[in-house]
Amino acid sequence: MSTTPNPTAADLIARSNRLGADPKNTNYAGGNTSAKGTETDPVTGEPVELLWVKGSGGDLGTLKESGLAVLRLDRMRALVDVYPGIEREDEMVAAFDYCLHGKGGAAPSIDTAMHGLVDAAHVDHLHPDSGIAIATAADGEALTKEIYGDKVVWVPWRRPGFQLGLDIAEIKEQNPQAVGCVLGGHGITAWGDTSEEAEAHSLWIIDTAAAYIAEHSKAEPFGPALEGYAALPEAERRAKAAALAPTIRGIASADRPMVGHFTDSEVVLDFLAHAEHPRLGELGTSCPDHFLRTKVKPLVLDLPATASVEESIARLQELAVSYREDYQAYYDRNAAALGGEWPAIRGKDPLIVLVPGVGMFSFGKDKQTARVAGEFYVNAINVMRGAEGLSTYAPIDESEKFRIEYWALEEAKLQRMPQPKPLATRVALVTGAASGIGRATAEKLAAEGACVVIADLDLAKAQAAAEEIAGGKGADVAVGVQVDVSDAAAVQAMLDATVLAFGGVDLVVNNAGLSLSRSLLETTEKDWDLQHDVMAKGSFLVSQAAAKAMIAQEMGGDIVYISSKNSIFAGPNNVAYGAAKADQAHQVRLLAAELGEHGIKVNGVNxxxxxxxxxxxxxxxxxxxxxxxxxxxxxxxxxxxQRTILKREVLPSHIANAVFVLCGPEMTHTTGLHVPVDAGVAAAFLR
Structure with a gap:
């Protein structure tokens, strides 16, 4: 394969990036695009017709040449003659591998047939909110005719696959005047003779639907406002969200740990403030991309915004039990009705939790997945608004959702995912993390898969460190926050920022510190108070706030104190520093004994x-x-x-490595331990 994209492929990439960059056109990683053209066959030297199509799992907005699957059209079209029928159409995905040209590029997706079989040089399949609103309206077929005339054709719901490709190819052949179609319950497909024409047709279908909805929608598509369900004022709303977040994360992580994301956008708050949100929430999402990310339906708190935190927590815990029972029944009911062998149930916990007046909590295996799940549910709300505004929202049947959620091809995709890193799904909070030991520790934890909060007295430095550690992935990996650990209110604000950023907290490193080297007679009361406020009191405040969140999560956790050799060794001219470090060292023992019943390990590094x-x-x-x-x-x-046994200098990375070991998968049964990282100082040996 050439390192320079074929001009046809280059145009496809540019078109895909433009379409994918605007969320009105499609959701993240949603939809696919294609182009047909020719290249010289390197074996025969003859021209060969090729299909370039976005591969499985890619994102249009960031698509590169490596994300394209490249197939020979003659072999692709020959599959029609060996297609065994809809009951065995999943076998056709494996057959795509025999159609690849050269190294083939990315793995072909389930939608490859749609692009290869439709007789058009350029094809776009997208998931726009406006288009899906028409696709999920109870009278979507009539609306399609009314909105587009004969230029866009209605296609009844069919699961993505080879048969859908055949269906759309036939529709294109029988309707030469058409520029695309609306896929019932799913999205849109458009085509064109040129890349520019296909893009123009896609945008026309999307924008025409949006304009029609805006002009014809009823005034209150979600019904009248509910008393007591309006959005709380921002400060009150976010404080309540932070108070609920650990409990909600625990609910979402009963089967496997999850990372969380919080959204209090106007779209979400408006939906929850109106009377129809319970009915619509129960119906769930429709587009396969949506419900694969958000689960078949959300957990919706059925209390007004004015309910107290305590009332809300108690009710959420009750609803969590009901949600799990309901999901088990959904699995059992559909697995039995559809017959055959199905993958084991993947977990009964919600991925979307909606709290009226507060917002939405979404969850996933990492922060990006959690954030995108929330974005998809916002897409679903927009879809429901459009469908309800014109008609009645009517998503695909439950059995069809189950068939896709537990599709063998989806299961195979999950099995191909790389193994997670040791600290994947864990949320780490490191104080004093803008430099030195704290910075190195945050870098190590992030490298091992954790989401990291960089807390420091200097906000600008904390944010700069977070940006560098994230390595272009931004707030999906690391965020910087300001904290004075000696101030209880500031510490709580830090914890609130942590749980709102990532859903909760699992791993806390008490690293913030300072020191003044003075003898007993030179040490002032102010010196003493400053060092004890930051290290002894500060560690206490941070551990107290973190432990409260960890206990609410019921997921265990780790607290690590960066103490010092000086907590054991009596060196000259550091009475305040050494005493504060000794305080920290004994906090480790005290908290290990107290928090163990909650599965929280407490250890130290000296x-x-x-x-x-x-x-x-x-x-x-x-x-x-x-x-x-x-x-x-x-x-x-x-x-x-030179004064150590090993004659080696201790570096920040050595401390970071010790923290990782204490919190990693190999030290699950160790608590109350102090690990010396001092290259060997006999006077500081633990006794």
Whole structure:
């Protein structure tokens, strides 16, 4: 395959990126596009007709050449002659592999047949909210005729696959005046002789539907406003969301741990403020892309916004039991009715939880999946608004949803997913994380799969560190927040920001610290209070707030204290620092004993002097310690190394590695432990 895209493929990529960049056209990773053209066969030297089509799992907005599947059209069309019928059409996906040209590019998706069999040079299949609103309206066929005349043809619901490709190919042949079709319950497909024409037809179908809905929709498609269900004021709304988040994450993680995302957009709040939201929520989503991400239906709290946090938590826990029972019944009912062998149930917990007056909590195996699930449910709300505004929302049948949710091809796709990293689904909060040990620890935890909150007194530095650690993935991996750990209100605000960012908290690293190198007689009361406020009191406040959230989640957790060799070793001129570190060290033991019943492990790491990258050492502590020991400040790291048994300098990454080990999958039965990371200081050996 050439490293330079064929001009046809290059035009396809550009068109796909334009269509996918605008959410009105399609949802994230939703839909697919294709183009047909010719290349020279490297074996025969003769021209060969090819199909370039977006491969399985790609996203139109970010599509690159590597995301295209490339197939020979002659072999693709020859599959029609061996198609065994709808009962065995899943076999055709495997047959696509025998149609690939060269290395073939990305894996062909289930929609490949639609693109290959339709007699048009360029085909777009998209999931626009406006188009799906028509597709899910009870009288969608009549609406399609009224809105588009004979230029767009209605296609009754059929599960994506080879037969749907044959159906649309026949519709295109029998309706030469048509530029596309509306797929019942699903989306739209458009075509054209050129890339520009196909794109224009797609946009015309989407925009025409949107304009028709805007002009003809009833004033209150979700019914009248419900008393007590209006959105709470922003500050009150987000405070309630933060208070509910750990419990809701625990509900969504009963079968397997999940990462969360919170949305309080106007779209969500307006939906929940009106009378029809319980009925519509129960109907669930329709487009396959939607319900595969959001599950067959959401869990909806049936209390007004004015309900207290305590009342809401109690009711959510009751509803969670009902939701799990209902989902089990859905699985059993459809598996029995449809017969045959089906994959085992994948989990009975909700992926979308709706709280009137507050917003939506969405969940997934990582932050991006959780965020996208929420975006898909917003798409579904928009679809319901459009369908209800013109007609009645009528999604595909429950049995059809089940057939797709537990489709063998979907199961195979899940089995191909790479194994998760050791800390996948875990939410880590690291204090003092903009530099030094904290920064290295946050980097390590993120590299091992955790979502990370970078908390620091300096907000700008925290945000910069988060951006660098995320490596282009942004808030899906790391966020920066400001905190003064000695201030209880600031600590709670930090925890609230954490649970709203990622749904909850699993792993807390008490790293924030500072030090003043002074003798007993030189240490002032202010010096003493400052160091104890930040390290002893600060660690207590952070652990207290985090433990409350962890207990509410019922998912266990880890708290790690970055203490010090000085918590054991009595060095000169650091009475306030050493005493504060000793306080932290005993907090580890006390909290390990207290929190164990909740599955929360509490451990500590005792470093020796970590000079490289340290904010403490750069802030004057290094110069003072160098003066105490009679060495140049630049040689302090080497001095510390030479006094150790191993004669090695301790670096921030060494501390980070110890934190990972304590919180990783190999140390599940260890709590109350202090791990020395000091290259061997006999005077600090634990006894």
């Amino acid at each position: 470093p020796d002097g970590v000079v490289a990258g340290s904010g403490i050492f750069a802030g004057g502590w290094g110069a003072n310690r160098a003066a105490v020991y009679g060495v140049e400040e630049k040689d302090l790291g080497k001095f510390y190394a």
